[in-house]
Amino acid sequence: MVAKTLYGFEEVLATELRNLRAQKVQLGNRMVSFYGDTGFMYKANLCLRTAIKILKPITSKRIRNEKDLYNFIQSIRWDQYLAVEDTFAIHATVNSTLFNHSKFIALKSKDAIVDKFRKETGKRPSIELNHPDLSIDIHIQQDLCTVSLDSSGGSLHHRGYRTATNIAPINEVLAAGLLLLSGWDGQCDFLDPMCGSGTMAIEAAMIACNIPANLNRKEFAFEKWLDWDMDLFEKIEEVCLNKTRDFHHSIIGMDKAPSAVRKALTNVENANLNDFIKIQQGDFFESTKQVEGPLHMVFNPPYDERLEINISEFYAQIGDTLKKSYPGTNAWFITGNLEALKHVGLRPSRKIKVFNGKLESRLAKYEMYAGSKRTKFQQK
Incomplete structure (x- = not known):
């Protein structure tokens, strides 16, 4: 799994993860990767203070063009994660010389998922940007495309206790x-x-x-x-x-x-x-x-x-x-x-x-x- 964080907090987050007994903790740029089961994913979302999101990668593949992307996304067994009646949203980030528009990547991936459901069931799931049933994260680093499920939803800085703020409140x-x-x-x-x-x-x-950081989260x-x-x-x-x-x-x-x-x-x-x-x-x-x-x-x-x-x-x-x-x-x-x-x-x-x-x-x-x-x- 991957825990995203803010610049400068990578080591702090890694320490948090180790204290929670995460396995194979490795630092990255504004992120820390680790291994854990479903229960640990729940615990990470509930307890981590310096994580913004917890992503669960499901597959990755090297791609060279938009056709490769479309075929790769279509090859995923989306019925394991998404019912045709459900809604979904896609967030894409791109750091590549082969692809330069994250919105295009998100749109192409959406088309692949919708077309797959329509072909197999005659129906298609709907897009819901604000409150989807499934939030999908696509990250392209050069030619490596990683598809993850966003287990957190909204940023984990939304703890749930702060209903009143002033000018320039701190995250x-x-x-x-x-x-x-x-x-x-x-x-x-x-x-x-x-x-x-x-x-x-x-x-x-x-x-x-x-006290768990996100105990009050809705x-x-x-x-x-x-x-x-x-x-x-x-x-x-x-x-x-x-x-x-x-x-x-x-x-x-x-x-x-x-x-x-x-x-x-x-x-x-x-x-x-x-x-x-x-x-x-x-x-x-x-x-x-x-x-x-x-x-x-x-x-x-x-x-x-x-x-x-x-x-x-x-x-x-x-x-x-x-x-x-x-x-x-x-x-x-x-x-x-x-x-x-x-x-x-x-x-x-x-x-x-x-x-x-x-x-x-x-x-x-x-x-x-x-x-x-x-x-x-x-x-x-």
């Missing part, structure tokens, strides 16, 4: 990936000081408590497959829920906008995480550290012109606030404005290249010691 998969890259494991207190609609705090709580594509096994899925879900763990620290989401606080509260309630997350109104630049021990901070500050901020002043305030008010804190934040980091006034101990959508970004870490850094190292 749930991106949020989870940033948290895992930062080393968040739920072993200390956590703060998102610019929480928006609460996504980072919610993902942090789910990681801390080992449905997966595999629930419409001809071999859908509800009993198996419910058994796997029960096993995963039995592996949740207690959390004995605080998770706080803070935002100065009352509208953001209201939305975050709604989303936290949707995720059934009221016992683990506190949402409060407050201005980060006027705040101080509220806990005595180590604090883990991950946030997504504004860096877009639409949000009408003075970038240089704003990022200078971030640095000043961290330096003056947050000793004993590992602070991480993502920015798509690479120049903005120069205004923080602190030297990041790490910078990791990631993408927020199509925007190249950096996840930067600032280690704020209690006392001077020299004192910190002398104590060791």
Whole structure:
């Protein structure tokens, strides 16, 4: 099988898969391949935090032209996956000098499937782009055509808990990936000081408590497959829920906008995480550290012109606030404005290249010691 992900999260996703006991895990470009049975496919969709989709390849073949493609697609036993009364959709990606139009590949493949059903039954399945019974993925790499079934359906970042959002909300998969890259494991207190609609705090709580990432999702594509096994899925879900763990620290989401606080509260309630997350109104630049021990901070500050901020002043305030008010804190934040980091006034101990959508970004870490850094190292 293949798990798709975002740039920079391949190793994180591979670790997730190994922790779930996937076999033969191999990294690729924005994807990780692995082996597992039907039950593991269910578990991967339910539990993986950094996967966008889980694809189940069914066959592949080398092709040279559109006739080869048509004949190859027609040769597949589609009645094993699709009833004539069902609907289907095809998504194609092409990286080839032989083919250059993904939409044409999708159209030609659709024709092959429809013609096969019409020839064998006198009827044909219908196309449904938004909510099909079967979603088919066709990937052409040079002359190798791989046909897969999309077991997820809509992107797995649609967790199901977020019904209220603000301007430029962070993608749930991106949020989870940033948290895992930062080393968040739920072993200390956590703060998102610019929480928006609460996504980072919610993902942090789910990681801390080992709650399956997509527990609140309404449905997966595999629930419409001809071999859908509800009993198996419910058994796997029960096993995963039995592996949740207690959390004995605080998770706080803070935002100065009352509208953001209201939305975050709604989303936290949707995720059934009221016992683990506190949402409060407050201005980060006027705040101080509220806990005595180590604090883990991950946030997504504004860096877009639409949000009408003075970038240089704003990022200078971030640095000043961290330096003056947050000793004993590992602070991480993502920015798509690479120049903005120069205004923080602190030297990041790490910078990791990631993408927020199509925007190249950096996840930067600032280690704020209690006392001077020299004192910190002398104590060791």
